[in-house]
């Protein structure tokens with residue numbers, strides 16, 4: 001497995017005709033857009049920014065990065081890139097586990113699906129071969145049953161299954177794809193696109209392959225340097241010592257609650273008070289944790305497997321009670337019972353849905369019910385756990401109120417004439433950091449190219465004092481440049497494709513060194529930032545062409561007009577307009593639109 | 606005065622909350638010195654060799670990181686919650 005060969009084996013699958021062919025990606029695309037997210041966006045742009053996301057002309061790309069499947073730490077990731085049916089923007093979502101690594105070991109760098117199969121199919125990949133096979137037997141099945149079916153058929157050894165559940169088949173607009181039972185391409189509705197194409201699963205069988213690089217001594221050395229930073233006890237990634245490793249992502253719950261940045265009751269409040277404790281990572285670790293699974297080549301092992309011991313869901317064993325769903329289904333819905341949160345997350349894994357979007361759809365409906373805007377018999381009370389569990393199935397099946405919520409919180413709020421109660425940007429729901437208490441995160445939500453997103457510019461790392469470039473979370477000044485820097489850095493790491501959490505220890509230097517040695521070429525930290533900037537601008541160019549013009553970067557008025565009432569951020573709102581002015585100046589954009597000169601300077605046009 | 610510890614610092618101290626015999630108006634310097642005297646291992650986490658507040662802790666008084674207030678000279682007012690975290694983030 002020669003790492004510098006990356007990009008030479010992209011499989012194009014026409015689902016309409018069943019034809020599969022392997023082609024090299026254009027060399028200048030690989031040079032400019034690196035791999036993973038960047039290269040995937042370039043392929044999706046080629047299909048056209050104006051396509052119907054659920055029509056056969058939309059393109060569904062699964063793209064590895066040049067480091068995927070190698071021995072580099074945290075390199076078990078790939079990007080799924082398509083035009084989102086939820087937002088109408090380009091979207092990319094990333095998955096941990098082993099599917100990405102196995103695709104590389106099987107001899108491929110990416111999969112580009114076009115068209116629409118006449119009947120349900122799955123792609124089977126092994127030893128440099130790909131075939132489309134009949135998925136009739138698993139159509140209608142959940143992800144867990146689908147994975148079990150393929151394990152039965154192909155054995156468990158070296159097998160990864162990435163599948164959609166009923167939500168994807170029914171084109172729930174925030175349907176996910178899940179591999180290894182519980183690692184998802186979570187956001188943006190990539191599962192609905194797979195469902196629209198009748199693509200049930202991608203099944204890959206491949207054992208580990210060793211990387212070949214021009215200088216194996218240097219390769220060992222740069223990997224050791226990166227691993228040392230990941231292991232450093234000062235970093236949250238430090239195995240079994242750092243907060244992320246010990247408690248998983250939900251180590252965040254108590255701190256965002258403390259600083260008044262934990263949206264509660266559909267962000268009407270900014271803290272969950274003492275009730276945050278029972279949905280926190282500490283509580284889960286002390287009461288429910290049974291295992292710490294990991295992904296390919298990752299010593300951090302942030303995944304947390306839990307077992308529910310009592311109550312109606314006793315015996316449920318699942319992973320993971322991540323921070324995002326613990327918030328979206330927890331404080332956001334006024335629910336402090338982690339057992340019901342675990343239950344709904346597991347339903348989302350099985351039915352193939354994004355629990356961030358689902359929790360926000362619930363909280364919209366709860367606020368609407370409280371205010372009397374919902375038809376009689378369709379109400380949903382704050383914190384009604386049994387109703388949330390039942391409604392999750394109904395959303396996946398598009399039944400009853402579930403059919404309304406299946407189109408996401410923005411459309412659900414619009415359907416009752418109150419779009420203002422959807423906490424969403426460009427149609428995608430906000431995640432778990434209230435922009436009144438973490439101002440840079442708000443700017444990140446507004447300017448994310450895939451709709452509201454915490455991961456495109458994870459400036460929380462600076463605002464929470466995790467990385468050395470720490471900043472005051474309540475200060476708006478300086479956030480424009482900061483958000484741009486984080487967006488560009490993450491655009492690059494998402495293209496390598498390394499786990500986002502590597503950035504809690506590594507930076508542009510470590511990325512550049514590993515990439516340079518793997519590819520056998522010169523590459524410096526400044527090249528990392530330039531490539532990241534190019535990829536971010538490419539996405540924005542796609543969105544501009546898809547109809548997102550001036551003034552598209554917004555936040556819900558609740559964040560800019562209703563002051564926080566909780567300690568830590570009391571009295572604060574998001575100063576979005578001021579931050580946006582700074583940001584556009586740093587980006588050299590015209591009110592959110594990339595000028596032609598900028599596209600040319602970056603080599604996009 | 607009650608102080609709360611979270612995540613790996615809760616493990617280190619062995620409990621979520623501790624009581625210190627300090628009156629409202631005490632500074633964070635007084636508070637951290639009292640903590641270091643009672644839990645020497647915690648003390649190593651609280652301070653850099655230079656005596657400055659360590660990057661390995663974030664101390665919040667009434668929800669504000671003291672780094673953005675007066676640092677070690679920040680005063681803890683009547684009723685102000687004091688919460689001490691290691692650096693934490695996730696996704």
Ligand code: SF4
Pocket residue numbers: 074075076096097293294295296298299300301302303499500501
């Ligand atoms: S940090 Fe967590 S999500 Fe990232 S690669 Fe490791 S186990 Fe997977």
